[in-house]
Amino acid sequence: NKSIIIENCYFNGGSLITAINLNSVSNLHITDCTIRNGSYGVYADVLHNSRIVNCSITNSSFTGLHARNFNDSTVDTLTIFGTGAHGFWLQDSKNVSIKNSQIQNITFSGIFIRDSSEISIDHCIIQNNHALNSRGINCDGVSLLKIKNTQIRNISRFGIYFYQTS
Numbered sequence: 417n418k419s420i421i422i423e424n425c426y427f428n429g430g431s432l433i434t435a436i437n438l439n440s441v442s443n444l445h446i447t448d449c450t451i452r453n454g455s456y457g458v459y460a461d462v463l464h465n466s467r468i469v470n471c472s473i474t475n476s477s478f479t480g481l482h483a484r485n486f487n488d489s490t491v492d493t494l495t496i497f498g499t500g501a502h503g504f505w506l507q508d509s510k511n512v513s514i515k516n517s518q519i520q521n522i523t524f525s526g527i528f529i530r531d532s533s534e535i536s537i538d539h540c541i542i543q544n545n546h547a548l549n550s551r552g553i554n555c556d557g558v559s560l561l562k563i564k565n566t567q568i569r570n571i572s573r574f575g576i577y578f579y580q581t582s
Contacts, residue, residue, distance in 0.1 A: 419443040429454035435473075438463060446471060456482050457496070464488055474498055479505050480519075483512075492516055502528045503542070510534050523547045525554040526568070533559040540566045551577045 420441060426449070427435035433454040438444065444466035451457040457473030460466075462485040472495040473480035480496035483489075486509040494517040496503040503519035506512060509532040518541045519526040526542035528551075529535055535558065542552040552568035552575045555561060559581065568575040 419445060422446045423448055425449045427451045427454070427457075434459045436460075441466065445469070450474075451476075451480075456480075458482070460484070460486060466490075467492070469493060471495070472497070476500065479503070480522075481505070484508050486512055489513075490515070495519075497521055499523060502526075504528070506530070506532055506535070508532060512536070513538070515539050517541075518543075520544045521546075523550065525551045526571075527552075528554045529556070529558050529561070531557040533561075535561050537561075537563045537566055539564075541569075543567070543569045543571070545571045547572060549573050551575075553577070555579065555581045557581065 434456040435451040436458045438460040440462040442464040446468045449471045451473045455478045457476050457480045460483045466489040468491045470493045474497045477500040479502045482505045484507045488511045490513045496519045498521045503522040503526045505528045507530040511534045513536045515538040520543045522545045550572045552571045554577050556579045
């Protein structure tokens with residue numbers, strides 16, 4: 417297996433820039449990176465056996481981390497601050513661990529999970545989402561979700577919102 421390693425990098429882009437765009441990647445490791453300003457911090461479609469560790473994403477105009485088909489992967493010690501829509505969007509994914517992370521000052525959802533299963537959220541803080549209909553964690557079509565040791569506070573509408581979830 418070949419690995420892709422992005423380590424100790426700094427990205428600062430304009431409002432139309434995606435700092436890291438990934439498609440069909442396995443064994444990705446993003447570690448100790450700072451991403452500021454842009455439409456998406458990380459936009460990933462089809463990732464397997466990957467890790468995003470000790471990174472910060474600040475002031476994305478849309479979403480900090482957008483991941484689709486993000487399977488058998490871990491996000492650990494991620495800070496997302498100030499996005500125009502979602503902190504972390506996770507869709508069509510399986511066996512994902514999100515831990516030790518802080519997501520704050522997000523316009524809509526701190527974590528938005530759609531059509532995914534075997535998702536674990538542990539030791540996270542989601543706070544200060546103040547848009548009219550904001551949610552700490554938004555779950556749409558999710559199964560086998562485990563949330564533990566997580567603080568959700570200062571959210572204007574729903575701490576955790578479930579829709580079509582089993």
